[in-house]
Amino acid sequence: MEISGWDVAAVLAKAVTYAATFGAAGAVFFSLYCGPLLRDPQRCLTRRLIAIFVGLAAVASILRILLLAGSMSGDAAGMFNSTFAGMILGAGEGRAGGVRIVGLALILFTLSKNAVFRGPAILGAVAASTSFAWVGHIHALVPNTIPSLLLCLHLLCAAFWLGALPPLLIIATGGHEPQIAAAAARFGKLALRVVALLIAAGASLLLMLIGSAGQFWASGYGRMMAIKLLAVAALLSLAAWNKLALTPRLLQGDTRAMVKFRRSLLAEMSVGALILLATAAFTTLIGPP
Amino acid sequence: MAHAKLQSSSPAANARLAEAPKTLTLNFSEVAKLAMLKLVRDGKEVPVPLDKGEKAAQTFTLTLPALLPGNYTVQWAAVAADDGHVTKGSFVFSIAA
Numbered sequence: 001m002e003i004s005g006w007d008v009a010a011v012l013a014k015a016v017t018y019a020a021t022f023g024a025a026g027a028v029f030f031s032l033y034c035g036p037l038l039r040d041p042q043r044c045l046t047r048r049l050i051a052i053f054v055g056l057a058a059v060a061s062i063l064r065i066l067l068l069a070g071s072m073s074g075d076a077a078g079m080f081n082s083t084f085a086g087m088i089l090g091a092g093e094g095r096a097g098g099v100r101i102v103g104l105a106l107i108l109f110t111l112s113k114n115a116v117f118r119g120p121a122i123l124g125a126v127a128a129s130t131s132f133a134w135v136g137h138i139h140a141l142v143p144n145t146i147p148s149l150l151l152c153l154h155l156l157c158a159a160f161w162l163g164a165l166p167p168l169l170i171i172a173t174g175g176h177e178p179q180i181a182a183a184a185a186r187f188g189k190l191a192l193r194v195v196a197l198l199i200a201a202g203a204s205l206l207l208m209l210i211g212s213a214g215q216f217w218a219s220g221y222g223r224m225m226a227i228k229l230l231a232v233a234a235l236l237s238l239a240a241w242n243k244l245a246l247t248p249r250l251l252q253g254d255t256r257a258m259v260k261f262r263r264s265l266l267a268e269m270s271v272g273a274l275i276l277l278a279t280a281a282f283t284t285l286i287g288p289p
Numbered sequence: 290m291a292h293a294k295l296q297s298s299s300p301a302a303n304a305r306l307a308e309a310p311k312t313l314t315l316n317f318s319e320v321a322k323l324a325m326l327k328l329v330r331d332g333k334e335v336p337v338p339l340d341k342g343e344k345a346a347q348t349f350t351l352t353l354p355a356l357l358p359g360n361y362t363v364q365w366a367a368v369a370a371d372d373g374h375v376t377k378g379s380f381v382f383s384i385a386a
Binding site: 074078083084088091136137139140287 | 292319322324325341364366368369370371372373374375377378
């Protein structure tokens with residue numbers, strides 16, 4: 001499989017789109033269940049973070065389309081070729097990108113302190129995080145209603161989990177021990193159910209796309225997916241350590257556990273980034289067998 | 290499923306032809322839109338008319354201009370109709386003097 005610089009750039013742009021979209025949506029979800037725990041400076045910082053993620057996601061989404069168009073001709077002129085862009089947008093990326101941009105715009109309602117705007121912001125978070133389901137390999141399945149719903153569930157859970165890490169880090173960096181402990185405990189309780197749904201939806205989709213264990217290892221798609229699964233296993237291990245070892249110590253007021261909790265969050269964010277990069281790679285470069 | 294791969298072509302990849310073909314046919318694994326096609330001989334592009342408004346299909350047949358003997362490279366890019374993914378590739382063939 002030949003991979004050009006354009007392909008690498010398109011994969012990176014997709015990974016950034018995933019990360020920024022989940023970051024924005026996940027922070028909105030986080031503010032729903034941990035909002036009362038945030039103090040004003042942390043709330044302000046979280047809102048600023050959401051705005052940055054929204055901008056980054058929008059720019060990366062547009063850049064990715066330009067890079068895909070450029071990859072068709074192999075030169076910069078292709079990026080601005082309206083025929084190439086039209087074909088890419090017409091084949092599903094237009095729908096996905098449109099839903100994402102609208103969702104991201106609605107997320108910006110979070111910046112208002114007026115509770116009336118919370119509803120549109122949540123709707124925006126759901127729309128933006130599930131926008132990736134409007135295009136991609138599942139649309140080759142017939143029928144694809146259940147795969148689409150499973151993918152939406154998988155994406156929502158991913159946004160909930162990965163998108164909570166930056167606001168948790170904000171609390172862990174500037175908060176008091178009881179606040180950090182309470183946030184960790186509240187997130188951990190919800191995350192248990194969310195992660196179970198994430199894995200169940202992901203496993204079902206994998207079975208639908210690949211079909212058998214034999215095909216998994218025989219295909220390039222399966223082998224790339226294996227990298228993602230290894231990273232998910234690492235992330236689950238970190239999350240389990242957080243929940244079972246660190247959170248109880250935080251609740252007991254253990255100061256040393258706070259430092260470990262911050263480091264653990266940074267490690268989870270790094271592994272999360274690897275997962276998104278692997279996903280961007282196998283959804284861009286290779287198709288299921 | 291998913292990414293449209295070039296399954297076969299006429300002229301075939303690495304074919305050595307005794308005379309110039311009049312058409313170029315590409316057969317893909319999926320229904321796709323042919324977004325780009327370039328025919329290159331000795332570093333120079335040979336214009337091949339491509340209808341970019343053509344509907345998505347698995348097989349595309351393009352009329353070739355009169356080709357001189359030499360080594361040719363076909364570069365193509367396609368967008369799969371079902372999942373919107375871009376695939377591209379190239380192959381060579383030659384026409385004997």
